[in-house]
Amino acid sequence: PATAQADASAQAARDCFACHGPGGNSVLPIFPRLAGQQAFYIEKQLRDFRSGKRQSEVMAPIVAQMNEDDFAALAAFFAAQQPQPNRADDEAQLAAGKALYDDGNTRSGLPACAGCHQPGGLGNERFPRLAGQHAAYTAAQLRLFKSGGRGNDRAKVMRTVAERLSDDEIAAVVQYLASM
Ligand code: HEM
Ligand code: HEM
Structure with a gap:
Protein backbone atom coordinates (compact mmCIF):
# COMPACT_ATOMS: atom_id res chain seq x y z
CA PRO A 1 0.00 0.00 0.00
CA ALA A 2 2.84 2.44 0.76
CA THR A 3 4.15 2.14 -2.80
CA ALA A 4 0.64 2.26 -4.27
CA GLN A 5 0.22 5.54 -2.37
CA ALA A 6 3.50 6.88 -3.74
CA ASP A 7 2.53 5.85 -7.29
CA ALA A 8 -0.80 7.64 -6.96
CA SER A 9 0.96 10.81 -5.76
CA ALA A 10 3.42 10.70 -8.63
CA GLN A 11 0.52 10.29 -11.05
CA ALA A 12 -1.36 13.27 -9.58
CA ALA A 13 1.78 15.40 -9.61
CA ARG A 14 2.11 14.93 -13.38
CA ASP A 15 -0.77 17.39 -13.77
CA CYS A 16 1.49 20.06 -12.30
CA PHE A 17 4.48 19.43 -14.58
CA ALA A 18 3.10 21.49 -17.47
CA CYS A 19 3.80 24.64 -15.48
CA HIS A 20 6.04 23.61 -12.57
CA GLY A 21 8.27 21.42 -14.76
CA PRO A 22 9.11 17.72 -14.64
CA GLY A 23 9.77 16.86 -10.99
CA GLY A 24 9.00 20.46 -10.05
CA ASN A 25 12.07 21.96 -11.74
CA SER A 26 10.23 24.56 -13.82
CA VAL A 27 12.05 26.21 -16.68
CA LEU A 28 9.93 29.32 -17.22
CA PRO A 29 10.76 31.84 -14.46
CA ILE A 30 7.13 32.87 -13.86
CA PHE A 31 6.39 29.38 -12.52
CA PRO A 32 7.92 28.67 -9.11
CA ARG A 33 10.14 25.65 -8.65
CA LEU A 34 8.66 23.12 -6.23
CA ALA A 35 11.45 20.49 -6.23
CA GLY A 36 12.89 20.17 -2.74
CA GLN A 37 10.50 22.74 -1.30
CA GLN A 38 9.50 22.13 2.32
CA ALA A 39 6.38 19.92 2.44
CA PHE A 40 4.62 21.93 5.19
CA TYR A 41 4.98 25.05 3.07
CA ILE A 42 3.62 23.48 -0.14
CA GLU A 43 0.61 22.18 1.79
CA LYS A 53 -6.06 33.75 1.45
CA ARG A 54 -3.39 33.66 -1.25
CA GLN A 55 -4.80 34.84 -4.53
CA SER A 56 -3.87 33.25 -7.85
CA GLU A 57 -6.27 33.00 -10.75
CA VAL A 58 -4.19 30.11 -12.08
CA MET A 59 -3.83 28.03 -8.91
CA ALA A 60 -7.32 28.60 -7.42
CA PRO A 61 -9.28 26.44 -9.90
CA ILE A 62 -6.61 23.73 -9.78
CA VAL A 63 -6.98 23.20 -6.02
CA ALA A 64 -10.73 23.93 -5.77
CA GLN A 65 -11.80 20.27 -5.74
CA MET A 66 -8.81 18.91 -3.78
CA ASN A 67 -8.76 17.85 -0.14
CA GLU A 68 -6.13 17.70 2.63
CA ASP A 69 -5.02 14.22 1.62
CA ASP A 70 -4.38 15.41 -1.95
CA PHE A 71 -2.37 18.35 -0.61
CA ALA A 72 -0.29 16.13 1.67
CA ALA A 73 0.46 13.67 -1.14
CA LEU A 74 1.44 16.37 -3.64
CA ALA A 75 3.58 18.14 -1.04
CA ALA A 76 5.39 14.93 -0.13
CA PHE A 77 6.04 14.19 -3.80
CA GLN A 93 24.37 41.37 -8.32
CA LEU A 94 25.53 38.26 -6.45
CA ALA A 95 27.85 39.82 -3.85
CA ALA A 96 25.33 42.49 -2.82
CA GLY A 97 22.58 39.88 -2.70
CA LYS A 98 24.63 37.55 -0.53
CA ALA A 99 25.45 40.35 1.92
CA LEU A 100 21.76 41.16 2.32
CA TYR A 101 20.81 37.52 2.68
CA ASP A 102 23.45 36.81 5.31
CA ASP A 103 23.42 40.09 7.26
CA GLY A 104 20.35 42.16 6.37
CA ASN A 105 20.74 45.93 6.46
CA THR A 106 21.13 47.64 9.83
CA ARG A 107 20.37 51.09 8.38
CA SER A 108 16.84 50.12 7.27
CA GLY A 109 16.29 47.57 10.03
CA LEU A 110 16.17 44.70 7.52
CA PRO A 111 16.72 41.37 9.32
CA ALA A 112 18.98 38.75 7.77
CA CYS A 113 17.00 36.42 5.49
CA ALA A 114 19.22 33.58 6.71
CA GLY A 115 17.80 33.98 10.21
CA CYS A 116 14.54 32.44 9.05
CA HIS A 117 15.21 30.85 5.64
CA GLN A 118 18.46 29.30 6.95
CA PRO A 119 22.04 29.44 5.73
CA GLY A 120 22.04 28.02 2.22
CA GLY A 121 18.41 29.01 1.74
CA LEU A 122 17.10 25.51 2.31
CA GLY A 123 14.37 26.50 4.76
CA ASN A 124 13.23 24.15 7.51
CA GLU A 125 9.99 22.88 9.06
CA ARG A 126 8.84 26.49 9.65
CA PHE A 127 10.21 28.54 6.74
CA PRO A 128 10.18 27.90 2.98
CA ARG A 129 13.16 27.02 0.85
CA LEU A 130 14.33 29.90 -1.36
CA ALA A 131 17.51 28.38 -2.84
CA GLY A 132 17.42 27.94 -6.61
CA GLN A 133 14.11 29.75 -7.05
CA HIS A 134 13.67 31.78 -10.25
CA ALA A 135 14.60 35.44 -9.82
CA ALA A 136 11.52 36.76 -11.66
CA TYR A 137 9.12 34.72 -9.49
CA THR A 138 10.85 35.70 -6.26
CA ALA A 139 10.93 39.39 -7.19
CA ALA A 140 7.21 39.26 -7.98
CA GLN A 141 6.47 37.72 -4.56
CA LEU A 142 8.59 40.30 -2.72
CA ARG A 143 6.68 43.08 -4.49
CA LEU A 144 3.39 41.41 -3.52
CA PHE A 145 4.43 41.14 0.12
CA LYS A 146 5.49 44.80 0.05
CA SER A 147 2.18 46.02 -1.42
CA GLY A 148 0.10 43.78 0.85
CA GLY A 149 -1.10 41.77 -2.16
CA ARG A 150 0.11 38.60 -0.45
CA GLY A 151 -0.89 39.09 3.13
CA ASN A 152 -2.11 35.78 4.58
CA ASP A 153 -1.35 35.29 8.31
CA ARG A 154 2.26 34.03 8.31
CA ALA A 155 3.05 36.22 5.29
CA LYS A 156 2.68 39.30 7.52
CA VAL A 157 6.20 38.76 8.77
CA MET A 158 7.36 38.93 5.14
CA ARG A 159 5.53 42.20 4.68
CA THR A 160 7.62 43.84 7.39
CA VAL A 161 10.72 42.41 5.68
CA ALA A 162 9.72 43.48 2.16
CA GLU A 163 8.76 46.99 3.26
CA ARG A 164 12.42 47.49 4.18
CA LEU A 165 13.74 46.30 0.81
CA SER A 166 14.51 48.88 -1.86
CA ASP A 167 14.02 48.02 -5.54
CA ASP A 168 17.81 47.71 -5.94
CA GLU A 169 18.00 45.36 -2.95
CA ILE A 170 15.20 43.19 -4.38
CA ALA A 171 17.04 43.02 -7.71
CA ALA A 172 20.22 41.88 -5.94
CA VAL A 173 18.82 39.37 -3.45
CA VAL A 174 16.68 37.53 -6.02
CA GLN A 175 19.72 36.95 -8.22
CA TYR A 176 21.61 35.52 -5.26
CA LEU A 177 18.69 33.23 -4.34
CA ALA A 178 18.45 31.90 -7.90
CA SER A 179 22.16 31.05 -7.81
CA MET A 180 22.12 29.25 -4.43
C1 HEM B 1 2.25 28.56 -7.50
C2 HEM B 1 1.54 23.82 -6.56
C3 HEM B 1 -0.34 23.19 -10.99
C4 HEM B 1 0.83 27.76 -12.12
C5 HEM B 1 2.20 27.33 -6.86
C6 HEM B 1 2.64 27.08 -5.50
C7 HEM B 1 2.43 25.77 -5.24
C8 HEM B 1 1.87 25.16 -6.44
C9 HEM B 1 2.74 25.02 -3.95
C10 HEM B 1 3.27 28.11 -4.57
C11 HEM B 1 4.77 27.96 -4.69
C12 HEM B 1 5.56 28.85 -3.78
O1 HEM B 1 4.98 29.58 -2.96
O2 HEM B 1 6.79 28.80 -3.86
C13 HEM B 1 0.94 23.24 -7.68
C14 HEM B 1 0.47 21.86 -7.74
C15 HEM B 1 -0.09 21.69 -8.98
C16 HEM B 1 0.05 22.95 -9.70
C17 HEM B 1 0.64 20.85 -6.61
C18 HEM B 1 -0.81 20.47 -9.54
C19 HEM B 1 -1.79 19.87 -8.77
C20 HEM B 1 -0.12 24.34 -11.72
C21 HEM B 1 -0.45 24.53 -13.12
C22 HEM B 1 -0.11 25.83 -13.43
C23 HEM B 1 0.41 26.46 -12.22
C24 HEM B 1 -1.00 23.45 -14.04
C25 HEM B 1 -0.23 26.56 -14.75
C26 HEM B 1 -1.36 26.42 -15.53
C27 HEM B 1 1.27 28.38 -10.96
C28 HEM B 1 1.62 29.80 -10.86
C29 HEM B 1 2.03 30.04 -9.52
C30 HEM B 1 1.93 28.74 -8.84
C31 HEM B 1 1.56 30.86 -11.97
C32 HEM B 1 2.48 31.36 -8.91
C33 HEM B 1 1.29 32.05 -8.29
C34 HEM B 1 1.68 33.41 -7.74
O3 HEM B 1 2.20 34.22 -8.51
O4 HEM B 1 1.50 33.65 -6.54
N1 HEM B 1 1.73 26.13 -7.40
N2 HEM B 1 0.66 23.87 -8.87
N3 HEM B 1 0.40 25.52 -11.21
N4 HEM B 1 1.47 27.79 -9.73
FE1 HEM B 1 1.01 25.85 -9.30
C1 HEM C 1 8.26 33.52 2.59
C2 HEM C 1 12.08 36.01 0.85
C3 HEM C 1 13.40 37.22 5.37
C4 HEM C 1 9.75 34.51 7.12
C5 HEM C 1 9.16 34.11 1.73
C6 HEM C 1 9.08 34.10 0.29
C7 HEM C 1 10.13 34.81 -0.19
C8 HEM C 1 10.91 35.27 0.94
C9 HEM C 1 10.48 35.07 -1.66
C10 HEM C 1 8.01 33.38 -0.54
C11 HEM C 1 8.58 32.08 -1.04
C12 HEM C 1 7.79 31.50 -2.18
O1 HEM C 1 6.81 32.10 -2.65
O2 HEM C 1 8.20 30.42 -2.63
C13 HEM C 1 12.77 36.55 1.92
C14 HEM C 1 13.93 37.43 1.80
C15 HEM C 1 14.28 37.79 3.06
C16 HEM C 1 13.36 37.12 3.99
C17 HEM C 1 14.58 37.81 0.48
C18 HEM C 1 15.36 38.76 3.49
C19 HEM C 1 15.51 39.97 2.84
C20 HEM C 1 12.54 36.57 6.22
C21 HEM C 1 12.63 36.65 7.68
C22 HEM C 1 11.60 35.88 8.16
C23 HEM C 1 10.87 35.32 7.03
C24 HEM C 1 13.70 37.43 8.43
C25 HEM C 1 11.22 35.58 9.61
C26 HEM C 1 11.25 36.57 10.54
C27 HEM C 1 9.01 34.03 6.04
C28 HEM C 1 7.78 33.24 6.16
C29 HEM C 1 7.36 32.95 4.86
C30 HEM C 1 8.33 33.55 3.97
C31 HEM C 1 7.07 32.82 7.46
C32 HEM C 1 6.12 32.13 4.44
C33 HEM C 1 4.95 33.05 4.17
C34 HEM C 1 3.72 32.25 3.78
O3 HEM C 1 3.39 31.28 4.46
O4 HEM C 1 3.09 32.60 2.76
N1 HEM C 1 10.29 34.84 2.10
N2 HEM C 1 12.47 36.38 3.25
N3 HEM C 1 11.49 35.75 5.88
N4 HEM C 1 9.31 34.19 4.72
FE1 HEM C 1 10.87 35.30 3.99
Missing part, protein backbone atom coordinates in the same frame (compact mmCIF):
# COMPACT_ATOMS: atom_id res chain seq x y z
CA LYS A 44 0.01 25.57 3.35
CA GLN A 45 0.13 27.39 0.03
CA LEU A 46 -2.28 24.90 -1.57
CA ARG A 47 -4.68 25.41 1.35
CA ASP A 48 -4.33 29.20 1.05
CA PHE A 49 -4.99 29.08 -2.71
CA ARG A 50 -8.14 27.04 -2.00
CA SER A 51 -9.41 29.43 0.71
CA GLY A 52 -8.42 32.51 -1.29
CA PHE A 78 7.55 17.60 -4.64
CA ALA A 79 9.50 17.87 -1.37
CA ALA A 80 11.22 14.58 -2.24
CA GLN A 81 12.29 15.64 -5.77
CA GLN A 82 15.91 16.58 -6.43
CA PRO A 83 16.24 20.33 -7.08
CA GLN A 84 18.28 21.05 -10.21
CA PRO A 85 20.82 23.85 -10.11
CA ASN A 86 19.50 27.18 -11.35
CA ARG A 87 21.53 30.17 -12.41
CA ALA A 88 21.54 33.91 -11.89
CA ASP A 89 21.21 35.93 -15.07
CA ASP A 90 22.90 38.97 -13.52
CA GLU A 91 26.05 37.78 -11.78
CA ALA A 92 27.10 41.36 -10.97
Whole structure:
Protein backbone atom coordinates (compact mmCIF):
# COMPACT_ATOMS: atom_id res chain seq x y z
CA PRO A 1 0.00 0.00 0.00
CA ALA A 2 2.84 2.44 0.76
CA THR A 3 4.15 2.14 -2.80
CA ALA A 4 0.64 2.26 -4.27
CA GLN A 5 0.22 5.54 -2.37
CA ALA A 6 3.50 6.88 -3.74
CA ASP A 7 2.53 5.85 -7.29
CA ALA A 8 -0.80 7.64 -6.96
CA SER A 9 0.96 10.81 -5.76
CA ALA A 10 3.42 10.70 -8.63
CA GLN A 11 0.52 10.29 -11.05
CA ALA A 12 -1.36 13.27 -9.58
CA ALA A 13 1.78 15.40 -9.61
CA ARG A 14 2.11 14.93 -13.38
CA ASP A 15 -0.77 17.39 -13.77
CA CYS A 16 1.49 20.06 -12.30
CA PHE A 17 4.48 19.43 -14.58
CA ALA A 18 3.10 21.49 -17.47
CA CYS A 19 3.80 24.64 -15.48
CA HIS A 20 6.04 23.61 -12.57
CA GLY A 21 8.27 21.42 -14.76
CA PRO A 22 9.11 17.72 -14.64
CA GLY A 23 9.77 16.86 -10.99
CA GLY A 24 9.00 20.46 -10.05
CA ASN A 25 12.07 21.96 -11.74
CA SER A 26 10.23 24.56 -13.82
CA VAL A 27 12.05 26.21 -16.68
CA LEU A 28 9.93 29.32 -17.22
CA PRO A 29 10.76 31.84 -14.46
CA ILE A 30 7.13 32.87 -13.86
CA PHE A 31 6.39 29.38 -12.52
CA PRO A 32 7.92 28.67 -9.11
CA ARG A 33 10.14 25.65 -8.65
CA LEU A 34 8.66 23.12 -6.23
CA ALA A 35 11.45 20.49 -6.23
CA GLY A 36 12.89 20.17 -2.74
CA GLN A 37 10.50 22.74 -1.30
CA GLN A 38 9.50 22.13 2.32
CA ALA A 39 6.38 19.92 2.44
CA PHE A 40 4.62 21.93 5.19
CA TYR A 41 4.98 25.05 3.07
CA ILE A 42 3.62 23.48 -0.14
CA GLU A 43 0.61 22.18 1.79
CA LYS A 44 0.01 25.57 3.35
CA GLN A 45 0.13 27.39 0.03
CA LEU A 46 -2.28 24.90 -1.57
CA ARG A 47 -4.68 25.41 1.35
CA ASP A 48 -4.33 29.20 1.05
CA PHE A 49 -4.99 29.08 -2.71
CA ARG A 50 -8.14 27.04 -2.00
CA SER A 51 -9.41 29.43 0.71
CA GLY A 52 -8.42 32.51 -1.29
CA LYS A 53 -6.06 33.75 1.45
CA ARG A 54 -3.39 33.66 -1.25
CA GLN A 55 -4.80 34.84 -4.53
CA SER A 56 -3.87 33.25 -7.85
CA GLU A 57 -6.27 33.00 -10.75
CA VAL A 58 -4.19 30.11 -12.08
CA MET A 59 -3.83 28.03 -8.91
CA ALA A 60 -7.32 28.60 -7.42
CA PRO A 61 -9.28 26.44 -9.90
CA ILE A 62 -6.61 23.73 -9.78
CA VAL A 63 -6.98 23.20 -6.02
CA ALA A 64 -10.73 23.93 -5.77
CA GLN A 65 -11.80 20.27 -5.74
CA MET A 66 -8.81 18.91 -3.78
CA ASN A 67 -8.76 17.85 -0.14
CA GLU A 68 -6.13 17.70 2.63
CA ASP A 69 -5.02 14.22 1.62
CA ASP A 70 -4.38 15.41 -1.95
CA PHE A 71 -2.37 18.35 -0.61
CA ALA A 72 -0.29 16.13 1.67
CA ALA A 73 0.46 13.67 -1.14
CA LEU A 74 1.44 16.37 -3.64
CA ALA A 75 3.58 18.14 -1.04
CA ALA A 76 5.39 14.93 -0.13
CA PHE A 77 6.04 14.19 -3.80
CA PHE A 78 7.55 17.60 -4.64
CA ALA A 79 9.50 17.87 -1.37
CA ALA A 80 11.22 14.58 -2.24
CA GLN A 81 12.29 15.64 -5.77
CA GLN A 82 15.91 16.58 -6.43
CA PRO A 83 16.24 20.33 -7.08
CA GLN A 84 18.28 21.05 -10.21
CA PRO A 85 20.82 23.85 -10.11
CA ASN A 86 19.50 27.18 -11.35
CA ARG A 87 21.53 30.17 -12.41
CA ALA A 88 21.54 33.91 -11.89
CA ASP A 89 21.21 35.93 -15.07
CA ASP A 90 22.90 38.97 -13.52
CA GLU A 91 26.05 37.78 -11.78
CA ALA A 92 27.10 41.36 -10.97
CA GLN A 93 24.37 41.37 -8.32
CA LEU A 94 25.53 38.26 -6.45
CA ALA A 95 27.85 39.82 -3.85
CA ALA A 96 25.33 42.49 -2.82
CA GLY A 97 22.58 39.88 -2.70
CA LYS A 98 24.63 37.55 -0.53
CA ALA A 99 25.45 40.35 1.92
CA LEU A 100 21.76 41.16 2.32
CA TYR A 101 20.81 37.52 2.68
CA ASP A 102 23.45 36.81 5.31
CA ASP A 103 23.42 40.09 7.26
CA GLY A 104 20.35 42.16 6.37
CA ASN A 105 20.74 45.93 6.46
CA THR A 106 21.13 47.64 9.83
CA ARG A 107 20.37 51.09 8.38
CA SER A 108 16.84 50.12 7.27
CA GLY A 109 16.29 47.57 10.03
CA LEU A 110 16.17 44.70 7.52
CA PRO A 111 16.72 41.37 9.32
CA ALA A 112 18.98 38.75 7.77
CA CYS A 113 17.00 36.42 5.49
CA ALA A 114 19.22 33.58 6.71
CA GLY A 115 17.80 33.98 10.21
CA CYS A 116 14.54 32.44 9.05
CA HIS A 117 15.21 30.85 5.64
CA GLN A 118 18.46 29.30 6.95
CA PRO A 119 22.04 29.44 5.73
CA GLY A 120 22.04 28.02 2.22
CA GLY A 121 18.41 29.01 1.74
CA LEU A 122 17.10 25.51 2.31
CA GLY A 123 14.37 26.50 4.76
CA ASN A 124 13.23 24.15 7.51
CA GLU A 125 9.99 22.88 9.06
CA ARG A 126 8.84 26.49 9.65
CA PHE A 127 10.21 28.54 6.74
CA PRO A 128 10.18 27.90 2.98
CA ARG A 129 13.16 27.02 0.85
CA LEU A 130 14.33 29.90 -1.36
CA ALA A 131 17.51 28.38 -2.84
CA GLY A 132 17.42 27.94 -6.61
CA GLN A 133 14.11 29.75 -7.05
CA HIS A 134 13.67 31.78 -10.25
CA ALA A 135 14.60 35.44 -9.82
CA ALA A 136 11.52 36.76 -11.66
CA TYR A 137 9.12 34.72 -9.49
CA THR A 138 10.85 35.70 -6.26
CA ALA A 139 10.93 39.39 -7.19
CA ALA A 140 7.21 39.26 -7.98
CA GLN A 141 6.47 37.72 -4.56
CA LEU A 142 8.59 40.30 -2.72
CA ARG A 143 6.68 43.08 -4.49
CA LEU A 144 3.39 41.41 -3.52
CA PHE A 145 4.43 41.14 0.12
CA LYS A 146 5.49 44.80 0.05
CA SER A 147 2.18 46.02 -1.42
CA GLY A 148 0.10 43.78 0.85
CA GLY A 149 -1.10 41.77 -2.16
CA ARG A 150 0.11 38.60 -0.45
CA GLY A 151 -0.89 39.09 3.13
CA ASN A 152 -2.11 35.78 4.58
CA ASP A 153 -1.35 35.29 8.31
CA ARG A 154 2.26 34.03 8.31
CA ALA A 155 3.05 36.22 5.29
CA LYS A 156 2.68 39.30 7.52
CA VAL A 157 6.20 38.76 8.77
CA MET A 158 7.36 38.93 5.14
CA ARG A 159 5.53 42.20 4.68
CA THR A 160 7.62 43.84 7.39
CA VAL A 161 10.72 42.41 5.68
CA ALA A 162 9.72 43.48 2.16
CA GLU A 163 8.76 46.99 3.26
CA ARG A 164 12.42 47.49 4.18
CA LEU A 165 13.74 46.30 0.81
CA SER A 166 14.51 48.88 -1.86
CA ASP A 167 14.02 48.02 -5.54
CA ASP A 168 17.81 47.71 -5.94
CA GLU A 169 18.00 45.36 -2.95
CA ILE A 170 15.20 43.19 -4.38
CA ALA A 171 17.04 43.02 -7.71
CA ALA A 172 20.22 41.88 -5.94
CA VAL A 173 18.82 39.37 -3.45
CA VAL A 174 16.68 37.53 -6.02
CA GLN A 175 19.72 36.95 -8.22
CA TYR A 176 21.61 35.52 -5.26
CA LEU A 177 18.69 33.23 -4.34
CA ALA A 178 18.45 31.90 -7.90
CA SER A 179 22.16 31.05 -7.81
CA MET A 180 22.12 29.25 -4.43
C1 HEM B 1 2.25 28.56 -7.50
C2 HEM B 1 1.54 23.82 -6.56
C3 HEM B 1 -0.34 23.19 -10.99
C4 HEM B 1 0.83 27.76 -12.12
C5 HEM B 1 2.20 27.33 -6.86
C6 HEM B 1 2.64 27.08 -5.50
C7 HEM B 1 2.43 25.77 -5.24
C8 HEM B 1 1.87 25.16 -6.44
C9 HEM B 1 2.74 25.02 -3.95
C10 HEM B 1 3.27 28.11 -4.57
C11 HEM B 1 4.77 27.96 -4.69
C12 HEM B 1 5.56 28.85 -3.78
O1 HEM B 1 4.98 29.58 -2.96
O2 HEM B 1 6.79 28.80 -3.86
C13 HEM B 1 0.94 23.24 -7.68
C14 HEM B 1 0.47 21.86 -7.74
C15 HEM B 1 -0.09 21.69 -8.98
C16 HEM B 1 0.05 22.95 -9.70
C17 HEM B 1 0.64 20.85 -6.61
C18 HEM B 1 -0.81 20.47 -9.54
C19 HEM B 1 -1.79 19.87 -8.77
C20 HEM B 1 -0.12 24.34 -11.72
C21 HEM B 1 -0.45 24.53 -13.12
C22 HEM B 1 -0.11 25.83 -13.43
C23 HEM B 1 0.41 26.46 -12.22
C24 HEM B 1 -1.00 23.45 -14.04
C25 HEM B 1 -0.23 26.56 -14.75
C26 HEM B 1 -1.36 26.42 -15.53
C27 HEM B 1 1.27 28.38 -10.96
C28 HEM B 1 1.62 29.80 -10.86
C29 HEM B 1 2.03 30.04 -9.52
C30 HEM B 1 1.93 28.74 -8.84
C31 HEM B 1 1.56 30.86 -11.97
C32 HEM B 1 2.48 31.36 -8.91
C33 HEM B 1 1.29 32.05 -8.29
C34 HEM B 1 1.68 33.41 -7.74
O3 HEM B 1 2.20 34.22 -8.51
O4 HEM B 1 1.50 33.65 -6.54
N1 HEM B 1 1.73 26.13 -7.40
N2 HEM B 1 0.66 23.87 -8.87
N3 HEM B 1 0.40 25.52 -11.21
N4 HEM B 1 1.47 27.79 -9.73
FE1 HEM B 1 1.01 25.85 -9.30
C1 HEM C 1 8.26 33.52 2.59
C2 HEM C 1 12.08 36.01 0.85
C3 HEM C 1 13.40 37.22 5.37
C4 HEM C 1 9.75 34.51 7.12
C5 HEM C 1 9.16 34.11 1.73
C6 HEM C 1 9.08 34.10 0.29
C7 HEM C 1 10.13 34.81 -0.19
C8 HEM C 1 10.91 35.27 0.94
C9 HEM C 1 10.48 35.07 -1.66
C10 HEM C 1 8.01 33.38 -0.54
C11 HEM C 1 8.58 32.08 -1.04
C12 HEM C 1 7.79 31.50 -2.18
O1 HEM C 1 6.81 32.10 -2.65
O2 HEM C 1 8.20 30.42 -2.63
C13 HEM C 1 12.77 36.55 1.92
C14 HEM C 1 13.93 37.43 1.80
C15 HEM C 1 14.28 37.79 3.06
C16 HEM C 1 13.36 37.12 3.99
C17 HEM C 1 14.58 37.81 0.48
C18 HEM C 1 15.36 38.76 3.49
C19 HEM C 1 15.51 39.97 2.84
C20 HEM C 1 12.54 36.57 6.22
C21 HEM C 1 12.63 36.65 7.68
C22 HEM C 1 11.60 35.88 8.16
C23 HEM C 1 10.87 35.32 7.03
C24 HEM C 1 13.70 37.43 8.43
C25 HEM C 1 11.22 35.58 9.61
C26 HEM C 1 11.25 36.57 10.54
C27 HEM C 1 9.01 34.03 6.04
C28 HEM C 1 7.78 33.24 6.16
C29 HEM C 1 7.36 32.95 4.86
C30 HEM C 1 8.33 33.55 3.97
C31 HEM C 1 7.07 32.82 7.46
C32 HEM C 1 6.12 32.13 4.44
C33 HEM C 1 4.95 33.05 4.17
C34 HEM C 1 3.72 32.25 3.78
O3 HEM C 1 3.39 31.28 4.46
O4 HEM C 1 3.09 32.60 2.76
N1 HEM C 1 10.29 34.84 2.10
N2 HEM C 1 12.47 36.38 3.25
N3 HEM C 1 11.49 35.75 5.88
N4 HEM C 1 9.31 34.19 4.72
FE1 HEM C 1 10.87 35.30 3.99
